[in-house]
Amino acid sequence: MNPHESGRRARPGVFVTGTDTDVGKTLVSAILAKAWGADYWKPYQTGIAAAAGDSETVAALLGPGGGHELHAPACILRAPLAPWAAARAEGVALDMSALRLPGTNAPLVVEGAGGLYVPVDEHSMMIDVPARLALPVVLVARSTLGTINHTLLSLHALRARGLPVLGVVMNGPPSPGNREALERFGGVRIIAEIPPLARVDAAAVAGMARRIPALDVLMRGVEMPDARPGA
Numbered sequence: 429m430n431p432h433e434s435g436r437r438a439r440p441g442v443f444v445t446g447t448d449t450d451v452g453k454t455l456v457s458a459i460l461a462k463a464w465g466a467d468y469w470k471p472y473q474t475g476i477a478a479a480a481g482d483s484e485t486v487a488a489l490l491g492p493g494g495g496h497e498l499h500a501p502a503c504i505l506r507a508p509l510a511p512w513a514a515a516r517a518e519g520v521a522l523d524m525s526a527l528r529l530p531g532t533n534a535p536l537v538v539e540g541a542g543g544l545y546v547p548v549d550e551h552s553m554m555i556d557v558p559a560r561l562a563l564p565v566v567l568v569a570r571s572t573l574g575t576i577n578h579t580l581l582s583l584h585a586l587r588a589r590g591l592p593v594l595g596v597v598m599n600g601p602p603s604p605g606n607r608e609a610l611e612r613f614g615g616v617r618i619i620a621e622i623p624p625l626a627r628v629d630a631a632a633v634a635g636m637a638r639r640i641p642a643l644d645v646l647m648r649g650v651e652m653p654d655a656r657p658g659a
């Protein structure tokens with residue numbers, strides 16, 4: 429369905445996905461939450477056997493104050509794998525049909541795990557999360573060689589699913605050529621370019637947040653299809 433057909437305004441929140449794991453979604457989520465005074469939620473957290481959860485990282489990157497609420501994940505799994513595989517390793521079965529947005533009146537930044545076609549349960553992939561929750565998408569992409577193919581494929585998948593895309597955040601050394609290619613062939617707005625940061629900390633996040641457009645500017649004209657509980 430064309431997202432403009434239903435006439436329903438999108439809620440003030442975004443789903444942050446990436447062209448890959450480790451591409452910078454957590455850093456960008458912290459920057460967006462800082463810029464918008466938003467809450468943060470990582471519904472599917474895997475890999476806690478090997479590293480801190482992304483909520484803890486975002487809490488540190490936001491620093492004290494600001495009133496951001498970090499909502500508890502719907503599921504926390506040990507293995508550094510896709511949710512479907514990490515759940516299977518623990519002998520549990522996930523069911524995305526039980527997923528509900530946390531209650532909040534603040535804007536909400538929701539971070540996926542890995543990229544869009546990462547399996548979550550026997551029937552669903554990460555791309556089904558923003559469809560279920562009726563959230564428009566911010567796509568985080570590397571700035572470097574190889575990003576054109578990965579980013580255009582991700583945009584194609586989002587559009588085929590009828591999901592509004594607010595834009596792309598390019599992460600890494602500035603590449604005007606790649607930016608032009610994504611704008612031209614992806615027909616997408618580049619929301620921001622995040623250069624390599626000498627220190628990934630609260631001060632750097634606050635500095636980058638000043639470069640982010642207001643959420644209502646990005647959301648202008650964006651309408652969502654109804655949430656699809658069966659998605």
Ligand SMILES: Nc1ncnc2c1ncn2[C@@H]1O[C@H](COP(=O)(O)OP(=O)(O)OP(=O)(O)O)[C@@H](O)[C@H]1O
Pocket residue numbers: 446448449450451452453454455456482540541542599600622623624625626628
């Ligand atoms: N612009 C940057 N400058 C310096 N370090 C960065 C930058 N972007 C990301 N990193 C670092 O790269 C690593 C991966 O980034 P991040 O955790 O944000 O990826 P992710 O996409 O959220 O991964 P996951 O799929 O596990 O959630 C982190 O250690 C992060 O601090």
Ligand SMILES: C[C@H](N)[C@H](N)CCCCCC(=O)O
Pocket residue numbers: 449450473474475507508509510511541542543546
């Ligand atoms: C553990 C890791 N950091 C992510 N949270 C999960 C990434 C799953 C990627 C699966 C894949 O695309 O092959």
Ligand SMILES: [Mg+2]
Pocket residue numbers: 453454455482539
């Ligand atoms: Mg992350």
